[in-house]
Amino acid sequence: MDSLSTLWSTFFDWSAMRQALPEMVTVGLRNTLVLSISAALLGSVLGMLLAVAGLARTRWLRWPARVYTDVFRGLPAAATILLIGVGLAPAGMEIWGPNPYPLGILALSLIASAYIGEIFRSGIQSVEAAQMEGARALGFSWAEAMRLVIIPQGVRRVLPAWVNQLIALIKDSSLVYFLGLLASQRELFRIGQDYAANTGNQSALLLAGLFYLSLTIPLTHIVNWIDRRLRQGRPAAEPDDEEDESGLALAGTATTLPGTMRKDPA
């Protein structure tokens, strides 16, 4: 029984958790959110550029996009973060001073953009060619047709995969501690780890884990909700009031959603 209670207190030492809690919220959660949200924004913008470049007619855009994607999807996230954070540190020094935080965001964004680019590209490619033809026939240029007609439909179809990628990004943000952050820059994982190391008790780390789950599990459910909504169409579907015309649902609502292209969990 003794070993069982030791085990219990290793993970569920409430006082250790309570001790870590304030810093976990004010510093850890805040930094995790800042890292994740900025990298999500930058990574999604870069991902969209990659997707469009990957679909371009000229190979001078297609090729670099391909190589970029292969490289950043093929490297372990930890290696990329170290390579960017340390390798670009001299350049970062000139812009941001001795602060690894922006480089951490950059590295996370570059990693995320490789996956998000593939997600967006598969979505855009799944839009029927007839949509492009319809838009061009109205007088839109290729770029306008992409922006107004093709991309909005393509992105909609891969929203679940995109949110999955954001979940992965939240988890990857824990790797930024490699870069040696200031005390005020530590994110959830680092704070949990520090408390665990100081006390020899894993409860603070478990608390950090609970914080991650409180971010990622709601996102997972948002994915499912979006997915359901996309499959069923909008809730406010009005019935057809002309009995001579049977309702044809042709316009591509029942598209299959390309799966997530996330790497295996580390």
Place this chain on the structure above:
Amino acid sequence: MTSTSTTAAATSVSLSVRDVHLAFGKHRVLRGANLEVPQGGTACVIGPSGSGKSTLLRTINRLIEPDRGDVLLGGRSVLRDNPDALRQRIGMVFQQFNLFPHMTVLRNITLALRRIKRLSDEEAAQVARTQLELVGLAHKADARPAHLSGGQQQRVAIARALALQPQVMLFDEATSALDPELVKGVLALMAELSAGGMTMVVVTHEMGFAREVADTVAFMDHGVVVESGPPAAIFEHPEHPRLRRFLSQVL
């Protein structure tokens, strides 16, 4: 339909397709196709599948660039125009409607008006509602295309093309994807448009429509217009053996 009539008559122009050639690799899809449609006239293009009818239509608005030959709109070659600007003057209706499923019916119509014609939101909505009224679907303005029947979707697609006040309308098998009971409504709308003075090229398998509405019927086979003339001549006194064989199969 009087307002369609007046606008169509005011803006439509003549169309001629002259000796248009096109090959996809080794496959010669068009081998010198010719077609003349006077201002306000309606030409129906008939012929077996794979004869190049739809491709011919796409060379008119340059969704596909011809290898050789010329297309004249109101007597002027279109090949030197900016293709995007050209397509704003030519309305096209597709077999699969090609409505934008992520937008309401109204926005499908206003999109080009706002983005290309630079109308304000209110002006564009005004034009769109007028067009929807003309195709009998004003009450569907806020619906999504997926919630409309095929016939309704095609009428919206026609309204979307007409909203840009085209000089010519192209119809690519506009009723082929429709359930049989929905075909009539769309054909009636096209007939009204034709009667209203719109210059139209209609690729169709509806021989009844071609007989009643067309001024000219052009029979295509293997990438050329084999025989063309008034419907009575084409249907009652076909000369070319291939046209005779085709008619014996479809009539």
